[in-house]
Amino acid sequence: MVSFAERMLDELSSGQLEAAKKSFASALRYDDDDTIYSLAEELYGLGFSNQAQRAYKKLLAKYPDEDQLRTSLADIAIDEDDTDQALMYLSEISEDSTAYIESLLVAADLYQSEGLVEAAEGKLLAAYQQDSEEPIIQFALAEFYFATAKYQVAIPYYRQLIKNGERYFSGLDIVSRIGVAYALVGNFDNALGYLEQIKDADMTPDVRFQLGLTYATNPENQQKAIKTFTELREIDSSYAGLYEPLAQLYLNTHEPKKALVTYQEGIAVDPFNAKFYQEGAKIAAELDENEQANALYKEGLENNPADSILVTSYSDFLVKTGNDIDNINLLNDFFDNDDTDVNPQLYWNLAQSYTALEDFEMATKYWRAALPFFMDQPDFLKPAYYYFRGEGERELALQALQQYVKLVPEDYDMVATLQDEF
Numbered sequence: 001m002v003s004f005a006e007r008m009l010d011e012l013s014s015g016q017l018e019a020a021k022k023s024f025a026s027a028l029r030y031d032d033d034d035t036i037y038s039l040a041e042e043l044y045g046l047g048f049s050n051q052a053q054r055a056y057k058k059l060l061a062k063y064p065d066e067d068q069l070r071t072s073l074a075d076i077a078i079d080e081d082d083t084d085q086a087l088m089y090l091s092e093i094s095e096d097s098t099a100y101i102e103s104l105l106v107a108a109d110l111y112q113s114e115g116l117v118e119a120a121e122g123k124l125l126a127a128y129q130q131d132s133e134e135p136i137i138q139f140a141l142a143e144f145y146f147a148t149a150k151y152q153v154a155i156p157y158y159r160q161l162i163k164n165g166e167r168y169f170s171g172l173d174i175v176s177r178i179g180v181a182y183a184l185v186g187n188f189d190n191a192l193g194y195l196e197q198i199k200d201a202d203m204t205p206d207v208r209f210q211l212g213l214t215y216a217t218n219p220e221n222q223q224k225a226i227k228t229f230t231e232l233r234e235i236d237s238s239y240a241g242l243y244e245p246l247a248q249l250y251l252n253t254h255e256p257k258k259a260l261v262t263y264q265e266g267i268a269v270d271p272f273n274a275k276f277y278q279e280g281a282k283i284a285a286e287l288d289e290n291e292q293a294n295a296l297y298k299e300g301l302e303n304n305p306a307d308s309i310l311v312t313s314y315s316d317f318l319v320k321t322g323n324d325i326d327n328i329n330l331l332n333d334f335f336d337n338d339d340t341d342v343n344p345q346l347y348w349n350l351a352q353s354y355t356a357l358e359d360f361e362m363a364t365k366y367w368r369a370a371l372p373f374f375m376d377q378p379d380f381l382k383p384a385y386y387y388f389r390g391e392g393e394r395e396l397a398l399q400a401l402q403q404y405v406k407l408v409p410e411d412y413d414m415v416a417t418l419q420d421e422f
Contacts, residue, residue: 003031005039012046024051028058040072049076067092067099074106078113086110101127105140117148135161139169142177151181173198176207183214205239208232216245225249233265240270247279256283260292267299274304278313290321308334308343315349324353344373348380355387364391371396378407382414 008023027039040055053076060069070089077086087110093103104127111120124144127137138160145154158178167174179194195211203211209232215225229246232239243266250259263280266273277300284293297314304310311334318327331346347370354363367387374380381404388397401418409415 003027003035005031005035005042008039009042012048028055033059033062044072044076049079052076067097067103071099071102071106074103074110078106078110083110083114101130101134101137104130105136108140108144112144112147120144133164135164135166135169138164139166146177146181149184151184155181173202173207176202176204179214180207180210183210188214188217205232205236208235209239209241212242213245216249219252222249222253226253237265238269240266240273243269243276244279251283256287259283260287267296272303274300274307274310276300277304278310281317282313285317285320293317306337312343312345312349315346319349319352322356324356327353328357344370348374351387360391363387364393368396371400375403376407378404381407385414 004023004027008020008027011017011020011023024039027036031039036055037059040052040059043049043055044052053073056069056073056076060066060073063069070093074086074089077083077089086106090103090107090110093099097103104123108120108123108127111117111123121144124137124141127134128141131137138157142154142157142161145151145157155178158174158181161169161174162178175194176198179191179198182188182194183191191210191214195207195214198207198211208228212225212228212232215221215228226246226249229242229249232242233246243262247259247262247266250256250262260280260283263276263283266276267280270276277296281293281296281300284290284296294317297310297317300310301307301314311330315327315331318324318330327349331350334346335342347366351363351366351370354360354366364387367384370380371384374384381400385397385400385404388394388400401414405411405415405418
């Protein structure tokens with residue numbers, strides 16, 4: 001005879017919700033306790049938390065010593081963000097209960113979800129002291145330390161699982177986890193030893209990405225790194241993180257055009273990544289493709305108008321290419337909209353553009369503004385000296401010249417100028 005629980009599950013699968021409600025009520029009333037418990041487990045797994053909770057509570061009222069029911073109810077309370085209720089259920093479980101270890105694990109999940117990292121760690125370590133050979137506890141500790149970026153601490157717990165024959169746990173490849181953990185602590189040789197064991201079909205995008213980064217750390221493995229990232233791009237072109245390291249690898253292997261294309265592909269995936277525009281534009285400029293560089297900067301600033309690094313890079317480009325009016329317009333707009341501290345490089349860039357346009361009043365203003373920030377930069381001090389001298393700013397000219405000679409004493413012409421003119 002089909003139980004009411006089985007009937008309810010069949011009705012749920014066929015979308016007969018009203019009928020399922022009636023069958024659920026009948027299951028709680030007429031089915032045996034083991035069937036009700038199995039139904040509660042099924043319902044919780046299917047996401048019907050309210051019904052699962054009712055079933056567990058009915059059983060708990062009949063079997064108050066069954067602490068496994070309390071841990072299940074605590075799990076549901078956590079899912080519903082009812083922290084107090086979850087803690088109440090867990091506090092009722094004593095240390096001599098067979099469900100005590102599970103209660104510690106549930107409490108750890110609760111504390112971690114609340115950002116109480118130390119409390120979560122304490123519960124997990126207490127569980128480990130109770131049973132250090134239990135794979136669930138080893139895995140929970142390993143995952144906790146991995147999630148909290150304590151990768152070196154996580155590795156031994158993962159290795160315990162491997163030692164006990166647990167290559168896969170909760171759908172996770174433990175070998176890949178160890179490889180990624182070693183990579184994240186900078187132990188790339190050990191990382192490769194694990195990551196290269198993973199079959200291609202079992203490699204997730206995140207693990208493949210980490211494998212590419214690990215290859216990239218060794219100059220001898222640059223082509224392997226490129227191959228790994230290009231495979232990742234073919235599998236999941238929306239994986240935005242791959243484009244920056246792949247482009248840099250192309251630069252390292254003297255393929256700037258491929259690097260530029262890679263940044264452009266990255267922009268299509270992540271149009272608000274200012275670095276993609278900045279680096280792509282720099283490469284275009286180095287390839288003498290100034291129109292493309294200019295277009296990339298403009299598009300980048302349309303999507304990232306307040307990015308000071310991108311503004312500075314574009315301003316540098318405009319100064320270098322002699323687009324002084326565009327530079328002045330760019331920076332005046334930026335100064336109007338930017339509430340943060342201005343990069344002193346922009347003062348220098350404005351000084352150069354106003355000088356080129358022979359607007360000496362504004363040029364003097366910005367040469368003056370830039371001077372205190374570049375007293376250790378010979379490339380600035382020398383033209384600053386000539387500018388101030390030409391404008392009759394004798395004291396500022398002397399200040400720039402003295403500092404320049406101090407930094408570049410081998411420039412004998414400038415040393416002689418200091419001696420002759422001052």
